[in-house]
Amino acid sequence: MHQNQKCNFTTEDVELIHFKSSIEASLKFIMEQCGIVLAYASLQFDNHSTQITLGDFNFDLISDYLKSHHKTINKKSISTNVESIKIDSFTTVYILSEIPLHSNDSNYSGIVYFLGYENQILTEEKIKLIEFGKLQIETLANLFYQNNALYKIIQSQEEKFDLFSEDTLKKNNERFIYASEATSDALWDWNIISNEIFVGESYSLLFGYHFENNILPGPFCEGLVHPDDKEDYEDSIDVAIEKGNAKWAHEYRYLKACGTYAYVSDKAIIIRDDKGEAIRMIGAMQDITQEKLLKDELLQSEERFKGAFNHSSLGMALVNYEDKWIEVNDRMCEILGYTREEFKNLTYIDITYKEDLAADLAYEKQMQNGEISSFNLEKRYIHKNKSLVWVHLSVSAVKNSLGEIQHYVAQVIDISERKRMEEENRLLIEEKNRNKALQLIEAKNWYRLLADNTIDLVCLHNLDASFKYVSPSIQSLLGYDPEELIGKYPEDYVHPEDLKKFKKRIGSIIKDKELFSEQVRLRNSEGEYIWFETNASLVYENKIPVSFQSSTRDITQRKKAEQIIEDTLLQERQLNELRTNLVSTISHEFRTPMTTIRTSAELITMYLQNSQFNEALQIEKRVKTITEEIDRIVELMDAVLTISKDDAGKTSFNPIVCNLNEICKDVIETSFNNQKGNRNVDVLFKSNKVEIFADINLIKYTLFNVLSNAFKYSEGCGNVQLNLFTVDDLVQIDVIDNGIGIPKEEQSKLFNTFYRASNSNGIQGTGLGLYIIKMFTKKNSGRVYLESELDKGTKVTLRFPLYKN
């Protein structure tokens, strides 16, 4: 509104009205900008009246304003030349009254403008209250038409005054700023003709765009609409405008400066000129992105829930607060056999098995009290076919934001199979246990039977060893009654000398789980002790020892037998000793008298040599016999003693490394030099320093005997030959004589005790020589061999292993 624009008004005076609230400020502003003084009145419409009565005006305010602007005004009353207006309801109408700028102009007109504070939407038949500031003044009519609002023109006007010219717009923009300060919606004002849009502050805040003077070009704004929504958006505006609508609303996506789209709810009024052409739209955009997203999410989640609900392999149901089934899924129908419709007529109580109902109700109560928000339960439902279905039920409460329970979500798993198997299992286990019990009883019976009928004493003991069960055989074994012993301890009946080992055994059977086997003497009813052997072992039940059982046998006979054996053995040992000693003793005892005899004989010989007896020779001869026989006895005794000693293992045997050559020489020199008839040993050592590991004494003895035999059985047959040589790892000694030899068939027998070859008559011999030679040679790890030819001679071979270090 240009300040210098003139307005012609009627002469009627306009009374001032008083301003109201925020409109006041705006109006004030308009007034200043437009250069016109406007005033409004508060009108009251009562429901039935068609009258508009003007209220009081606040003259003072306007007056002040005018005074400051060097304007004057007269208080006048407004002509109520208003057409009848049918108004439905109580509403506040602001009347704008124009006051002439020029006070000295007698022709001034005041226009009463009905300014609407949009708080009601009236139908088209009624007065539409215009939005604040949207005015177009019909200059030539009595009424001017503005967006279906009826105005009384008090004065005609020459020209339109366009409150919406550029300047006006600018000013109006500022108006918006105020208005938009009060709201978070983005207010916009679209001048359809110039296709410019003025936006409020919130616009920038919401969408992030800043334009100079807050004016956006129309195309730019349109370009911000999401391409998918653009068509609908444009169509709806077109439709609203063409159809002559006064209002428009649409939801679409709007591009924010940050690059993301916001969901927007846009509401606007369409302002038309008197021809009905839309000239302006003023609207407010609300960012409903959050809500939309939430709504979408909610929709999606509902979809998901629905999907899950319907396709779940568990039976699912929604139950309302009154326990009725609201919604069930297919699986639920399957499990319980009812159709969806049937469900809707039932409560869960109707189809719960009465025995399980109590628990169910109790849980529900707890949920209602807020004690719990969910529960699990195994229960039985009644299937449509009247059978019982075991299920695992899971229920949770769904609450609204106030915490009140809206409905329950129930999940149901059919566990009838599991229950059936459990039952089967239980029955099987019971059966098994019964069988086990029976077997156990049977086993016990068998045991009892055996125990009762065995000769041995069979007992069951508690773990502290006291008697639990004693077999009847105790009567015959120890003379007690079985009952006497129950609860008593076996150690009370054990011989004091055996008590220690008995107790030790008991200890280890319990502690170390060892088997018990012990011989003890037990006291019978007459106080006598009898030898028993007891075997005991632990008895387990479920791998835990619960008792132990013992089996006790009378071993008196066995003990006796053992004793006899021991005695016999002792006897034999003693006999052996005796025998060995005997030989030794005999030889002992015999020697002394033999010495006496011999010495006496020698003495006699001595006497005889110095005597003149006629029979001296004869006597000498006989005395010689005595001596010879004594020698014979002695030789025999020695041989027997030797054998006997060896038999008893008493031959001393001390092997050392010895030089065989030396030993041979030694023996020959000591005993065989210059034998009767000038006989000697012809020695041939093929090897010297031959060493063997042997007992020297035994070797000497052996050699002595071999050589002695050689001489004895070859009397008058020249010298005896001794050859010594080594063969591989052995040393061999050959003693060769040219004597009487040995008959072939008797050669092997010669090594036997007391064997004398048939051709040895007349030659004194014990018959033990070769036996001893063999014995001693063997002892020295050697072998003896015999080669002989009757009347030709004999070769005795000794072989010994060479000593190797």
Added chain:
Amino acid sequence: MTKVLIIDDEVNLRETIAEMLSYTGYHVCIAKDGIEGLTKVVEFQPNIIICDVMMPELDGYGFVEQHKNSKYENVPVVLLTAKVEQKDEEYGLSLGVKAYIRKPFTFKDLQEKISLYANKE
């Protein structure tokens, strides 16, 4: 003349040996056991003692022990024995016995030992 003390509990043997030695030129004294023997050593002061091992009261070894602790311990002892175990021999020799003669013996054996071991006059 060599003095020989003969100790043996066997009366016949004792007398026979004594007679034999006497006849062959020895001065002989006899004792019937070890205890008498010890006395005779003092009395007779022999050049050599021929003693039996197996004797009651004091056996040959006992006699030797005591003899060796007496002031006549230089008189050599030869033991007569029915059994000859190496260990007995060793024992005897360790006590100071000069030799052993095994029963029954020849006169030659006896004479040999006396010649060898008797103290010279």
